[in-house]
Amino acid sequence: MFDWTTMGIVFALLGAVLAALMGGIGSAIGVGMTGQAAAGVVTEDPSQFGKVLILQLLPGTQGIYGLLIGFVTLTQIGVLGGSSDISLAKGLLYLAACLPMAIVGMVSAKWQAKAAVSSISLVAKRPDQFGKSMIFPAMVETYAVLALLISILAITSIGSIQV
């Protein structure tokens, strides 16, 4: 007979994996897109390398946030040491806590990449507008940071809940 109550750790680990996986996928796609645009600008004007490199890296942060959430979750659920005896309800709570970072991470990385590609075009045409060009993709970062915050708050608080 399958015992569902032992599945808590599985769901918790699934949450940690999803946060790292989806954030990483989003960032890989995003940095890949911006990398193409950056290479295009540098082909024509190598002096713009520094500026376009910063813009290229902006969609890379979601992968880092996903990794952070994954790491914190693994620590909390005892996979990296300590007790990994987690109830099914807690396991599901950890999974739910990881989802904001997983979903928002992937979606925001792709959209931030589109904004960053547009900003790279802006820098190509008006190198003096680099400061402004940074702001547009950085705005998208807000929502990745909000998701990171809510995921971290949730993950670190679940331990004290008695379920």
Add this chain to the structure above:
Amino acid sequence: MKEDYIYAVARVRARELGLLSRQDVDQLMACKTYEECLRTLSDKGWGAGEASSAEAVLAAEEEKTWAFIHELTDDMAPFKVLLLPTDYNNMKAAIKAVVTGVEPHQVFLPGGEIDPELMLRCVREGDFSPLPEDMAQAADEAYHALLQKEDGQMCDVILDRACLMGVVRCGKESGVPILADYAEMLCATSNVKVAVRACKTGKSRAFLDMALAPCATLDAGSLAAAACKSLDDLFGYLAATPYSEAAGKMKESYSAFEKWCDDKVMDLVKGQKMNPFTVGPLFAFVIARRNEISTVRIILSGKLNELDDGMIRERLRDMYV
């Protein structure tokens, strides 16, 4: 829309900095002589590097544009709307050269998709099957019109109509709105030009039906009917279409109408400045380069013929940057 042009668009954006601006055009206009104009262009990197004629400079610039596009993409399908007119023009030259028995010398335009030598071979052998189906059919018809009826105009009309229909079809099939819009505008404005000329020379309805290519924004039948009546009827019909301004420009002068057509195309492609992902900006770049080459040609020929600056300026096109 495909988004695999990110690298290419970024390169185009950087290249756009080198396009001629309104200030550059003013600088050219300020040149006192034709030679000074050529020197200014040479300082801006125009031409192949050595002192050469205006035509050589302009041809070198056209060649540079296409070399750049070939560097960016192997897929030339989206550019067919720009290449088809060159191919059809070469087909006209090939048919006329073979039928008149003249050895073709400097009659073919460079930059087409189909090798003019293949066209010549097809016409000589009377077998057009190696060519794309649409072109083969039109070429066969045009060839027999010239050979049997000795009607050069009919030959041109058949190929021009097939070219416009091909351009519209390529635009629609591309799935890129800018290409479809450009193709539609080219077809419609060409139809207007044909209708006005036919009206002025008193051509028959049958001729117009054969010459006008079907397009979405102008009803070829109504245009032909109006052109058969009078110029006023023709302009009256145009006033009720998206090309109402064209009638006013036509009344002004033919060169005003030509400038209006080019400026409308420029307005159309300027929207691509905000598009960082698709083939649109590459297409817009080619149009922008062609536009500046045509603007420089107007200035150079004006300077060469010592025309008044006012006359040259009223023919200058809007610039992309």
